Amino acid sequence: MSAQADGRAYAGNVSERWNLAAERDIGGFGVGSNFSYNVQAYRGYSTYLFNQPTILRAGYRALFNDYETDDFTGNTFRWNVVQQGPVAGLSMLFSCREVSSVVTILKFAQSPISNSR
Numbered sequence: 001m002s003a004q005a006d007g008r009a010y011a012g013n014v015s016e017r018w019n020l021a022a023e024r025d026i027g028g029f030g031v032g033s034n035f036s037y038n039v040q041a042y043r044g045y046s047t048y049l050f051n052q053p054t055i056l057r058a059g060y061r062a063l064f065n066d067y068e069t070d071d072f073t074g075n076t077f078r079w080n081v082v083q084q085g086p087v088a089g090l091s092m093l094f095s096c097r098e099v100s101s102v103v104t105i106l107k108f109a110q111s112p113i114s115n116s117r
Contacts, residue, residue, distance in 0.1 A: 019044040019055070034066045040087065053093040061087045 007025030014020055022041040042059030062084040069077050 036065045038063045055091045
């Protein structure tokens with residue numbers, strides 16, 4: 001059984017070099033987890049690194065998950081967590097014989113955990 005989800009992504013150029021991107025998705029609804037959401041927004045700078053088009057990004061991400069299940073011993077496991085914090089990364093575009101792909105080389109979040117039961 002797969003989780004239901006609804007997601008949206010937005011991206012746009014502010015200038016020749018600067019861009020903004022935002023994503024959000026909501027899921028769970030009792031399938032997989034009771035409820036979850038992910039929201040992230042980035043500001044990017046377009047440049048070249050090793051002669052490849054590159055976008056350097058910095059932003060913020062918040063991830064919430066509400067999950068509950070019973071284990072084989074009859075105990076209830078509850079996972080009610082919010083992770084949030086700054087995010088930094090870069091994406092590079094590689095082209096080879098008319099095939100292009102975007103590779104995210106580095107993407108990390110400093111995410112303190114709170115609201116755990």
